[in-house]
Amino acid sequence: MTVRTCAAVTAILVSAGCGASPPVPAQPGKPVNVKASSMKEGFGTLERLAQAAKQEGALTVIALPHDWVNYGEIIETFADKYGIEVKELEPNASSRRSIDAAAQLKPDVFDLTLDVAVASAGKFAPYRVRGWQDLPDHIKDPSGGWYAAYGGYMSIGYDPRAVPAPASFADLAKPEYKVALDGDPLRSAAAFGGVMAASLQNGTPQPRYGVELFGRLKKAGQLTDPAKANVIVNWDHLNAARSAQDSESWKVTIPRGAPLGAYHVQAISKDAPHPAAARLWQEFLFSDEGQNLLQKGYARPARGEAMIMRGTLDTEQAARLPAVPGPPVLLTIPQTDAARSYLKKEWARSVG
Known part of the structure; x- marks a missing residue:
């Protein structure tokens, strides 16, 4: 089920669904493809992806205010962890403004409301993060163009x-x-x-x-x-x-x-100036660390149910979320x- 139809959706915001099969891993020594549709296909390992991203030297984000779902700490943690400068454009821009300004400002990644993402799908580079299978089917584009990172009520x-x-x-x-x-x-x-x-x-x-x-x-x-x-x-x-x-x-x-309820979805610009850094950013947001940092900002992680099953969700912070x-x-x-x-x-x- 895709969000394009989204009929009679009743799944809990943190519920998990079945996803696509993971891509075939790259062979050791295979040349890096910074525009690949998965980490394994383009880089083989997270270490090679991080190395390629660090060589690009920067990541450009847009519409990420520091007091929104803990993005201030998330940006700082990502920059420190990988030694990559994060250039922040128009923190208070709307989703629509992010898309409209993309040709001029050239952000690498987007954080968007669902309706804007669906309407703008042609502007995104398909990419399936490692946690793809943990994301409910109705909150991700089957082609990998966009995928929800967190939700709220x-x-x-x-x-x-x-x-x-x-x-x-x-x-x-x-x-x-x-x-x-x-x-x-x-x-x-x-x-x-x-x-x-x-x-x-x-x-x-x-x-x-x-x-x-x-x-x-x-x-x-x-x-x-x-x-x-x-x-x-x-x-x-x-x-x-x-x-x-x-x-x-x-x-x-x-x-x-x-x-x-509503979800915010992530996407990589097909014209991203730093394509490897953009993919590393998505891997970080959807990692256990990134999802817990979003939850620290009182968002509801899209991979939450799978993380509960694996014992990787910060349950103390989860207990602080408003009751639904x-x-x-x-x-x-x-x-x-x-x-x-x-x-x-x-x-x-x-x-x-």
């Missing part, structure tokens, strides 16, 4: 000193809640996700309900900016990271009935497209 972060824990998105209409989204849902993937989480009806997205809720909040003077809010609707890894800094003033909940009410609802590409079209027509009129 839409959540409600709240100040327990000011308001009780909301049991549902409908609770946010109560007058004590001052609510913020993380940006404009017409531009921000996180804000769009917040509206869609509020729209869920028995596991089905109904964009009208989300727009109506935030319209009521706006009319009542309860929709505000994050600095003034006692509730922020955002991805659970961001709310959880804030809660970890000060659990007395910030807590996080994923409401029952609204378990909206059940399997996630994952929007299909058609559902996402339809919802974005609806918001373009109705958000400004209903919410402003």
Whole structure:
């Protein structure tokens, strides 16, 4: 099953699926192919891949803010481990901006929302990481163009000193809640996700309900900016990271009935200036070390279930992730497209 159809997906974010058979290993001494579709095919060993990457001397990334899923530590660890300079472009760029700017800025790798990755598949160099078989089939392109590294749930972060824990998105209409989204849902993937989480009806997205809720909040003077809010609707890894800094003033909940989940996927640019470094970066992100570093940033590792079975997942950190009410609802590409079209027509009129 691919994300292109993504029908009736009910797999847990950390669930594993069957993958493709591993490529045939390269023979010792075989020339390196820095544009190969797997490590074994192009390099034979991780050591040869690392050597080729170090010879390139650099890796160029885009849209990786340091406070997003622990990317600051991940970048520093990768650079120190392999002696490779990481050039960071536009850390706060959106997925769409990353793709649109690629021809000019020439990043080696991408971290993208699923819809942008699917729409941009022709821009990627196929590559299957060593942990390919651990990734569920519905979160990877069969050809190897893109593949999810981590996922998360839409959540409600709240100040327990000011308001009780909301049991549902409908609770946010109560007058004590001052609510913020993380940006404009017409531009921000996180804000769009917040509206869609509020729209869920028995596991089905109904964009009208989300727009109506935030319209009521706006009319009542309860929709505000994050600095003034006692509730922020955002991805659970961001709310959880804030809660970890000060659990007395910030807590996080994923409401029952609204378990909206999403994945972020990785890809290598087919025009990557540093193709070996790009492949080494993917191997690092999908290694046990890389997946645990993502989880340290409160993301949910895509290889998590396989790592649990092998005893390589940091279970202490896993226990710190926000509790979830059940399997996630994952929007299909058609559902996402339809919802974005609806918001373009109705958000400004209903919410402003």
